[in-house]
Amino acid sequence: MRVRSAAAALFGSALVALLVTGCVAPAPAPTPSPAPTTATPSPSSASPTSPPTPTPSATPGIQPSPAFSADDPGTWLIDFDGIGPLQLGTSLTDIETALPGAPDVCRPGVDGFFGGTVVAVANDATAPLQLAISQSIGPSADPAGAYPATSEGIAVGSTVDDLLATYPDIESYPGWGADAQPVYRIAGGSSWIHFEPYGGDVIREILVSTSDRVPKEYCG
Helix, strand or coil: CHHHHHHHHHHHHHHHHHHHHCCCCCCCCCCCCCCCCCCCCCCCCCCCCCCCCCCCCCCCCCCCCCCCCCCCHHHCEEECCEECCEECCCEHHHHHHHCCCCCEEEECCEEEECCCCEEEECCCCCCECCEEEEECCCCCCCCCCCCCECCCCCECCCEHHHHHHHCCCCEEEECCCCCCCEEEEEEECCEEEEEECCCCCECCEEEEECCCCCCCCCCC
16 A cells, blocks of 8 residues: 555656656647738730820921021021011011112012012001012013922923923912913912913912912002
8 A cells, every 4th residue: 555655656746756857748839820911013005105206297298398598588487477588577678677778669568589580568558478489481481480389399491391290289270361261279278379380381480478379460
C-alpha cells in the first residue's frame, strides 16, 4: 500500500515537472492572413484622342494674298479682296502712300499706276475703294507691262481657253454695248472677279469689284 502511494506520488511529481519545464507540445501558431493587395486599374481599351484641328477652307480657285513688292505689279495677287495693295475698302490716300510715284488721276476717285496698267476706282478721292483693275487697254496702259495674276496664274494676256480650263465653273454674262460681248466672272462672298476679253480670245482686263457687273465706264 505504501509502495503504490509512493509510486503515485512519484508519478504526480514527474507530471508536474513536465508541465513546469514546458515539455508539453505548444499550441499551433495561427496561420498569417495574406497581405491585402491593391487593385491596379487596367488602362482603357481606347485612349481618348483630341478631335482633329479643323482646316480653314479657302475659296475654291483663289487663295489668300502673299507678300508682294509695291514697285512690281507682276508680284501682285488678284483675289476677292483686291489686286495687290489695291484692296477693296481701302482709301485712295493709303494706296497712294503705299505705291511709288504719283498716280495718274483721270477724275477725283480714280488713280492709275504704272502707266495705267493698274487702276484704283472709288466714288471720290475720300471714299473707300470699290473697284481694282488690271488692264492692257486704255491710252496709257503698257501692253508689255508686268501684270498681277490669280493664284492659278490667270492674268491679262491669258487666253480665254486657259481661263475656262482653269475655272471650269466660271459663269459668263453679257457685257455693255449693242454687241453684248461676254464677260466672265467668279463670285466670292460680297465681291466678284471679272475677266473681260472684249470679244477676242485673250483677256485684256481683270476687275475685282463690289458689283456683280463691270461698269460701263469709270473715268468719266
